[in-house]
Amino acid sequence: MNNEQLAAFRSYVQTEMEKWQVPGLSIAVVQGNEVMMAEGFGYRDIEKKLAVTPDTLFAIGSCTKAFTALAAGQLMEEGKIDLDTPVINYFPAFKMHDPVATEQLTLRDMLCHRSGLPRHDLLLFNEKLSREDLIARLRYLEPSQPIRYKFQYNNLLITTAGHILGLMEGTSWEQVIQNYILDPLDMTESCMSIYDLKQSANHAVPYIEKEGCIVSTPYHNIDAFGPAGSINSNAKEMASWVLMNLNKGRYKDRTLVSEKYIAEMQTPLINSHSYVNQKEFLVSCYGLGWLIEPYRGYQMILHDGGIDGYSALTAFLPNNNVGIVVLTNKNSTPLPRMIAFNLFDRALGLDEVDWSGRFWEDYERANSQEEEQQAQICKSNHQQASRALLEYAGTYTHPGYGDIFITLRDEKLHMKLYAFESVLSCKDRSTFRLDLDIGMMVVPLSMTFQESSAGKIESLSMPLNYEQGAKEIVFIKQL
Structure with a gap:
């Protein structure tokens, strides 16, 4: 040149x-x-x-x-x-x-x-x-x-x-x-x-x-x-x-x-x-x-x-x-x-x-699609959870990913993972959504709680990998 x-x-x-x-x-x-x-x-x-x-x-x-x-x-x-x-x-x-x-x-x-x-x-x-x-x-x-x-x-x-x-x-x-x-x-x-x-x-x-x-x-x-x-x-x-x-x-x-x-x-x-x-x-x-x-x-x-x-x-x-x-x-x-x-x-x-x-x-x-998604999310928020919010609170553990902490504050569920914190909003009875702000971007995620045969919350799962065939990551609730 x-x-x-x-x-x-x-x-x-x-x-x-x-x-x-x-x-x-x-x-x-x-x-x-x-x-x-x-x-x-x-x-x-x-x-x-x-x-x-x-x-x-x-x-x-x-x-x-x-x-x-x-x-x-x-x-x-x-x-x-x-x-x-x-x-x-x-x-x-x-x-x-x-x-x-x-x-x-x-x-x-x-x-x-x-x-x-x-x-x-x-x-x-x-x-x-x-x-x-x-x-x-x-x-x-x-x-x-x-x-x-x-x-x-x-x-x-x-x-x-x-x-x-x-x-x-x-x-x-x-x-x-x-x-x-x-x-x-x-x-x-x-x-x-x-x-x-x-x-x-x-x-x-x-x-x-x-x-x-x-x-x-x-x-x-x-x-x-x-x-x-x-x-x-x-x-x-x-x-x-x-x-x-x-x-x-x-x-x-x-x-x-x-x-x-x-x-x-x-x-x-x-x-x-x-x-x-x-x-x-x-x-x-x-x-x-x-x-x-x-x-x-x-x-x-x-x-x-x-x-x-x-x-x-x-x-x-x-x-x-x-x-x-x-x-x-x-x-x-x-x-x-x-x-x-x-x-x-x-x-x-x-x-x-x-x-x-x-x-x-x-x-x-991409911006237009994100705005449309956010509009849909706003419409679907504020659904009624299937149980009292306090029942979801606790420490959930995965041997690879570590601990997720769910706490109830000001009548809302809060999630903490590593240095990240987010507020959960109910999407559909036992499924909640959250925005994970990782600094360089905000990642929308869902979190679904599972119950045991006795009707108690025993785990939560999150889709943390988007590749085809990847399973949701399951965190077990600690007693």
Whole structure:
């Protein structure tokens, strides 16, 4: 891309940032062996009017997964692990709810999300649990599919894979990533903890959109899930990561991993689903830590990343030697994807698709549907419960998810799970609805109470996984 193309691209980025109300953004564009652009836009801190630079640290979220997958290949090529050996051979304490998965699940299965286990992502918010605690709870989480049957995105099992890499090295996942990837790529400012991010003098404050306003949101500590999403980096250093991938495992005079393994990471292992609801994205597959999708006839390797207050994207066209990293400090924005697609249109000499217009239509449609759903909910609220509210009160426990506390205050039932609290409203005799405000979004949920043969409340259930075949999670009332 020439200077004129890059200038037009900068203008596009600035225009779309304003339209989509994104406070700050940092971009690196790589072409061939050269970093064509590494720049910051907007504010890393709105209140203090601090500008984003190419050195500003952002959370990259699930873009971390490809780092974990690369490290697995590095250890494999050193003869320390095998991706197709059941992980129970490396980690005897490993246990899934499904005994077949316990005996057969491999690192390859974990890294491409074909374990049979639905997301169970609410556990991400139990900040009292260590990585070891989370992995120990896998045995209590029911699968919804057989092993290797279907793509089911799962942060817990990527976390487990990373933990196993640390065990094989006699250290932690963090140290493996530092030694095998960050240090060789000269990624000296990148880090893997929310605490290190906050201590950096140049980091982006996380923001969310709430009732049409951009507001800061608390930093979400996902260090326990580190291998699935805790890396923090900047545009300059992520450019080195993209360069290494485009150059098939090489960076400067160093070879981090073989060309063969880079190709393996980018080879489809299971059909997935694209996050873009557009006609151009009818096919999506997952490899080792990467999504593989066609972009207007060209092979595209990518991964999105999103945690509270941050949205990121790493994407490149391996056969055309061009790539991009987009880091933002706003939650759940499609801006990284549309910026990447616009860059690829320009780099490939294609007519530009109005991705912003298309995404905006999706955005307005989703808002309209949400308003309709809320209107229906309001109509159905305030039904009569089948028994006195006090009878529902108590502590309900699930061995994987922990405790839910139901209390009666001011003639209303209140639910507490981890740090979240919500008021229950009766939907239909024994079923209540609630809005779970998890910071980055409000999740509407239902809660149904079950009674014993003696007519006493004995449990409650909630649909916490939306994948096909996933059962509701049942919490047993404690006496």
